[in-house]
Amino acid sequence: MQLKSIFQAKNLKGKTVLVRIDTNVPLKGKHVLDDSRLRLAVPTIRFLQRHGAYIILIGHLGRPAGKVVPSLSLKPVGYTLGKILRQPVKVLTLSSKPEVIKNESKKGLVLLENIRFDKGEDNNSQLLARSLARLGQIYVNEAFSFSHRATASMVSLPKKLPSYAGLALINEINSLENISHKGKKPVVAVIGGAKISDKLPVIEKLLPRLSAVLVGGGVANTLLRAKGLKIGKSLIDNKEIKDGKKLIKRAGKKLILPVDVVVDNVSTKRLEARLKMVNKLMTSDKIVDLGTETCRVYAKYIKKAKTIFWGGPLGLVEESKWRHATLALGRLASARARRQVFVVVGGGDTVGFFHQHNLVVDFFSAGGSAMLNFLAGEEMPGLTSIGYRRPK
Structure with a gap:
């Protein structure tokens, strides 16, 4: 990994630390609907405060897009973060004088207004990076979910200051490296969701380490179609059929496809669950879940x-009727986690589902696209800029 954790920073007392955090949270009006990304930054913030740093x-x-958009202000974020930390968080505009920002940080937590209000952020502006660097003596990346973007606050700024990784970012990388490089074998991937386009590079990269790839959802539908099966009205990604055929050929016996599925007949208005073998689907059938035999097969690999x-x-x-496979196999994975098996769950829909059903695993990734990029072996500019090197 070759990253310096904020634990390794010395003489923090009295120093001002710039911490890049993930504030890209869902809002409804001025209310934060999900504060989980903000909570990831809390351990690092508290660590810095305990050691006398200004933040x-x-x-x-x-x-x-480089314009001030009131509905995208970070003021609701600052208010919510303040409630989590039980201390006020002052939101200051980027146009505030540096002396004002520095002085306010000595009184309490400061959150700069939406950095994307400045067009220099997305352009990776050296000018913006220099102006930010003048505000502090140390930089910390605590925004793994944005580390696949080459922006001023993620790439240019850390090159101008002593830079460290935040505690949550270190945990994310360690957990994902367990999947991509370090984890005990057999390694099994369970891949679902609607889109296959962002999952294919991950499967391709991990394939040499994987013992099995268990697929469901739109990913499985597209691969079944690529194999030449008729799948009726099921959700597929037609643009990925060609690449799906290549994956089927390359993965061989490692790729485990459904043998039976639950379908809904779209020719009727009622939800009608029927169990069918994958080679027996009609044109009016829509795959909505994995079948019982497929679940038994997948359970053996898990x-x-x-x-x-x-x-x-x-x-x-x-739809509650179509949750059986995800819930049954999720319960199995959860039961084995934290003792016999190291289990990582990623993706907003999947993490939300596991939380909703109180399924506990070793690590929930909030990385989103960054997680997929990392596992696919793609460039991560925000990590490279603070010294990260992938294990060989």
Whole structure:
């Protein structure tokens, strides 16, 4: 990993630390709907405070394209973070005088207004990076979920100051490296969700380490179609059929496809669950979940695994009737986690589903696209800029 953790920083007392955090949270009006990304930064903030550092937080919300958009202000974020920390968080505009920002940070926590209000952020502006660097003596990256972006606050700023990784970022990297490089074998991937386009590079990269790839959802539908099967009205990604055929050929016996599925007949208005073999589907059938035999097969691989990565639901879980496979296999993975097996779950829908059903695993990744990029072996500019090197 070759990263310096903030634990390794010396003489923090009296120094101003710029901490890049993930503030890209869902809002409804002025209310934060999900504060889980903000909570990730709390251990690092408290560590710095215990060691007498002054803190200036940097974050973004949405895509204002270099313009001030009031609805994307970080003021609701500052208020919510303040409630979590039980202390006020002052939100200051980027146009505030440096002396004002520095003085306020000595009184309490400061959060700079949406960094994307400045067009220099997305342009990786050296000018913006220099102006930010003048505010502090140390930089900390606590925004893994944005570390696949080459922006001023993620790439240029850390090159101008002594730079460290935050505690949550270190945990994220360690957990994902267990999947990609270090974890005990057999390693099993459970891959679902609607889109296959962002999952294919991950499967391709991890394939040499994987003992099995268990697929469901739109990913499985597309691969079944690529294999030449008729799948009726099921959700597929037609643009990925060609690449799906290549994966089927390359993965060989490691790729485990459904043998039976639950379907809904779309020619009727009622939800009608029927169990069918994958080679017996009609044109009016829509795959909504994995079948019982497929679940039994997948369960055997999960029981043998020592390391599991799960990304994406295995059925249309937004409808309660179609949650059986994700819930049953999720319970199995959860039961084995934290003792016999190291289990990582990623992706907003999947993490939300596991939380909703009180399923506990070793690590929940909030990395989103950054997590997929990391596992696919793609460039991570925000990590490289603070000294990260992938294990060989």
